[in-house]
Every structure is written in structure tokens, then in C-alpha cells.
Amino acid sequence: MSIDAHPELPEFDYIRPGTVMEASRFLAEHPGEAxxxxxxxxxxxRLRDGFxxxxxxxxxxxxDNTGVIxxxxxxxxxxxxxxxxxxxxxxxxxxxxxxxxAEACRTVASYQLRTRATVVGNICxxxxxxxxxxxxxxxxxxxxxxxxxxxxxxxxxSFFLGxxxxxxxxxxxxxxxxxxxxxxGAAGTYIKLGRNTWSDLSIVGVTAYGVPDPALASGYRxxxxxxxxxxxxxxxxxxxxxxxxxxxxPDSLRQAARLAQAACHPIDDVRGSARxxxxxxxxxxxxALLTTWQRLQALAGSA
Amino acid sequence: xxxxxxxLTINGExxxxxxxxxxxxxxxxxxxLAFTGTKNGCMAGECGACTVLMDGEPVNSCMVLAVECHGSxxxxxxxxxxxxxxxxxxxxxxxxGGVQCGFCTPGMLIxxxxxxxxxxxxxxxxxxxxxxxNLCRCTGYIRIIDSVRDAAERQQVLSL
Numbered sequence: 001m002s003i004d005a006h007p008e009l010p011e012f013d014y015i016r017p018g019t020v021m022e023a024s025r026f027l028a029e030h031p032g033e034a035x036x037x038x039x040x041x042x043x044x045x046r047l048r049d050g051f052x053x054x055x056x057x058x059x060x061x062x063x064d065n066t067g068v069i070x071x072x073x074x075x076x077x078x079x080x081x082x083x084x085x086x087x088x089x090x091x092x093x094x095x096x097x098x099x100x101x102a103e104a105c106r107t108v109a110s111y112q113l114r115t116r117a118t119v120v121g122n123i124c125x126x127x128x129x130x131x132x133x134x135x136x137x138x139x140x141x142x143x144x145x146x147x148x149x150x151x152x153x154x155x156x157x158s159f160f161l162g163x164x165x166x167x168x169x170x171x172x173x174x175x176x177x178x179x180x181x182x183x184x185g186a187a188g189t190y191i192k193l194g195r196n197t198w199s200d201l202s203i204v205g206v207t208a209y210g211v212p213d214p215a216l217a218s219g220y221r222x223x224x225x226x227x228x229x230x231x232x233x234x235x236x237x238x239x240x241x242x243x244x245x246x247x248x249x250p251d252s253l254r255q256a257a258r259l260a261q262a263a264c265h266p267i268d269d270v271r272g273s274a275r276x277x278x279x280x281x282x283x284x285x286x287x288a289l290l291t292t293w294q295r296l297q298a299l300a301g302s303a
Numbered sequence: 304x305x306x307x308x309x310x311l312t313i314n315g316e317x318x319x320x321x322x323x324x325x326x327x328x329x330x331x332x333x334x335x336l337a338f339t340g341t342k343n344g345c346m347a348g349e350c351g352a353c354t355v356l357m358d359g360e361p362v363n364s365c366m367v368l369a370v371e372c373h374g375s376x377x378x379x380x381x382x383x384x385x386x387x388x389x390x391x392x393x394x395x396x397x398x399x400g401g402v403q404c405g406f407c408t409p410g411m412l413i414x415x416x417x418x419x420x421x422x423x424x425x426x427x428x429x430x431x432x433x434x435x436x437n438l439c440r441c442t443g444y445i446r447i448i449d450s451v452r453d454a455a456e457r458q459q460v461l462s463l
Binding site for chain 1: 305307323324325326327330346347348349351354357360361362363365366367368370371414417418431432433435436437
């Protein structure tokens with residue numbers, strides 16, 4: 001019996017296409033046998049553990065503009081698929097305009113893993129535990145997808161179908177994620193509960209995000225996304241609706257946290273039981289909402 | 304399955320290597336080129352024993368394909384010393400007793416060097432965060448953190 005925790009990688013062919021169209025065609029011609037490769041931090045683990053059996057890995061991280069971070073004060077932020085999380089964290093434009101995204105990236109694994117790991121890869125891996133997905137969801141992101149018939153936009157909120165399952169078809173490559181310009185005075189936080197303080201996968205992850213909106217009774221649109229407590233990364237509209245209609249107070253935030261708890265449906269797994277996760281969603285949702293509210297008030301006070 | 308011919312720089316020397324697609328940077332370093340200072344721990348990007356610098360940034364070499372390193376510059380623990388003089392953090396980790404069994408040390412040193420390259424004056428919190436992906440089962444980390452802090456101070460004295 002082998003005592004190796006993880007065996008060497010199985011045989012496959014590494015393909016580096018010259019253009020994104022060449023990549024899409026190759027992927028479309030080999031459905032079920034070929035997979036796009038970005039940083040590989042999930043793919044290599046899954047190949048070693050025998051969950052994936054691809055014959056071809058198609059490296060898409062150096063195609064066209066996939067290595068570019070671009071920010072325009074009118075258009076928003078575009079992160080190429082090949083942009084590593086460390087580059088996102090270090091980007092002055094991300095830090096000043098999308099601090100929630102930088103905060104979420106910092107909770108992923110370790111520095112050396114984040115040299116390779118990408119936000120787009122985190123999304124395409126479609127794990128309910130993906131730490132950066134909540135931030136992208138609450139900020140209304142869209143994906144630029146290239147398939148055999150060219151480019152199209154897919155809203156992130158309709159991208160996930162189940163654990164590891166997305167709307168992508170053979171030949172589709174997510175080339176970048178676009179995050180729109182965020183309103184002035186927006187603030188949020190990501191709270192991740194792992195088995196240790198840093199570097200672990202999440203048992204529960206809570207993203208809370210508030211945007212000033214004078215049209216609403218409370219004056220704020222507050223969004224919440226939950227990680228590791230449903231088959232897909234979960235937006236919680238009931239929280240948003242409740243906090244739009246009711247004045248924001250410690251009591252209403254506590255009630256909103258209970259709505260988040262009611263909306264999630266976690267499972268028992270190696271990292272935690274469903275019952276524990278349910279309890280933690282309520283506690284961490286309240287904490288995340290309070291932190292977000294404090295940050296919103298601090299920004300409103302300084303404006 | 305075809306092999307790939309790649310050219311890369313390792314510790315300042317140009318190397319030409321033929322590698323199969325599935326060979327990792329770690330395997331190539333240890334098994335093809337005998338840079339056995341880089342260790343194979345978990346093969347899952349968790350323990351950090353295989354950490355090397357790729358184009359100046361630390362990576363888990365078990366999580367990078369050798370073929371992806373075509374044209375890259377790699378630095379392993381063997382490349383930290385210059386002209387027989389240890390890197391400051393190599394010197395301080397010896398003096399502080401930050402090496403016990405030594406298995407984590409090469410990866411730890413690479414992560415520490417990368418931290419000092421991007422932040423010449425790291426706080427204890429910065430050091431802990433930078434080394435979170437390097438597991439050590441012997442020292443309890445305190446001596447390692449002390450040695451990185453000490454190396455930062457010595458580098459600052461040297462650069463004054």
C-alpha cells in the first residue's frame with residue numbers, strides 16, 4: 001500500500017495555444033478531455049486525488065489580455081483571468097476602489113499559493129467555499145466568456161449551477177471578470193471561519209456589503225453572500241430586502257443575521273457539521289453586518 | 304505524449320531541460336537537476352517545503368509545471384548565499400536556533416527572503432502572515448520569526 005498522501009500528477013498533455021480562439025476551438029473539440037489551466041492550485045490537487053482525468057490542460061493565462069488589471073473611473077475594474085491574487089492585493093486601484101476584494105483575497109491560503117491562484121480561477125472552480133466569490137457577487141460582477149462563437153458576457157449571479165458546476169460549455173474560457181464602478185461611500189467586509197486563523201478553507205464565510213441609496217427607506221442597500229453553506233456561493237436577497245425596508249439598528253442587523261441563517265442549507269463535512277455551520281452563519285453574519293455598518297458610518301462621517 | 308524542451312535560469316545558471324507535461328517544477332529541480340535542497344512535503348500546496356522563487360515571487364514548486372517555467376528565473380535555497388556568504392536570514396536562523404529537523408528550512412528561507420525583498424521592515428504580524436504557508440513541526444515558529452526580524456534589522460544596518 002502506498003503511503004503517499006498525494007501521488008505525482010498523472011500523464012496529460014500540456015497545450016499552450018497562441019490565441020484565445022485557438023484555445024476555445026481546442027477545448028470544444030475535446031469535450032470532457034480538456035480543461036483550461038490558470039494557476040492550477042485547484043486543478044493539480046484534483047488531478048492528484050483522482051477527481052479529474054483530463055488528457056489535456058490548456059494554458060490560458062498568457063492569452064491576449066488575460067494578464068492585465070485595468071481600472072477606469074467610469075468603466076470599473078477588469079481583472080484578466082491570469083491575474084494572480086497577490087497582484088490584486090497589491091494593486092493601488094483595487095485597494096482604494098475595491099478594498100473588499102483585496103480583503104477577501106488575503107484570506108486565501110498562503111502568500112506563495114496566491115502568487116499562482118487567480119480570482120477568475122477561484123470563480124471557475126465553482127467551489128461553494130471560494131473566498132473571493134462573495135465579494136465579486138455583492139459588487140455585481142460579470143464575466144467575459146470566450147467560446148467558439150466569440151465573446152459574451154455572463155452575470156456572475158447566474159454563473160453557478162452546483163459544486164464545481166457552472167454554465168460554461170466546452171470551448172468556453174472566462175478571459176476576465178468585470179466589476180462595475182462602486183458608489184461613493186460603499187463599504188463591506190469578509191469574515192472567514194476556518195479551522196485555523198489563516199490559510200485554511202472556510203467552514204463558513206460571510207461577505208457583507210453596503211451601498212448608500214437615498215431611494216431606500218433605510219438609506220442603504222446591504223448585500224450579503226455566504227460561502228460553504230449551500231451547493232453554490234449564495235446571495236441572500238432576504239437580508240437585502242429586510243435592511244432596505246427597515247432602519248439600520250443593532251436590533252435590525254441581528255434580525256437580518258437570522259434571515260441569513262434561515263436562507264442557508266449547509267451539509268455535514270470534514271470541516272464542520274451542518275448544525276455548527278447554521279449557528280456560525282447567524283453569529284458571523286451579525287458580526288459582518290455590524291462591521292460593515294461601522295465602516296459605512298465612518299465613511300459617511302468623513303464625507 | 305510529447306516532451307517539452309524548456310530553457311530557464313536556475314540560481315544564475317542557464318539550464319536546458321526536456322520535461323514531460325506532467326512533471327512539476329519540484330520534480331525537475333530534485334530529480335533532473337539534483338537541487339535537492341528544495342523538499343517535497345505535502346504535494347498539495349499546503350506545507351511550503353517546496354517553496355522557490357519564480358521570477359522573484361515565491362511559489363509552491365509542487366504546484367507549478369516545469370513546462371510553465373520556460374523563460375523563467377528560479378531561485379532555490381542553493382541560490383540564497385552569494386560568493387560563499389550566507390543571506391542574512393540564513394545566518395540569523397542558525398544563530399537563533401530556528402533549525403531543528405531542517406525539513407521546512409529551505410522553503411522557510413525562501414519565503415523569508417521574498418518577504419524581506421518586498422518589505423524591508425516587517426512587523427511580527429507581517430512575518431507571521433508571510434510564513435503562514437510554511438509549516439514547521441519542530442520549532443514552534445518563535446525562533447524562526449525572531450530570525451526573520453533580526454535579519455531585517457541587520458539588512459537595514461548594512462544598507463545605511
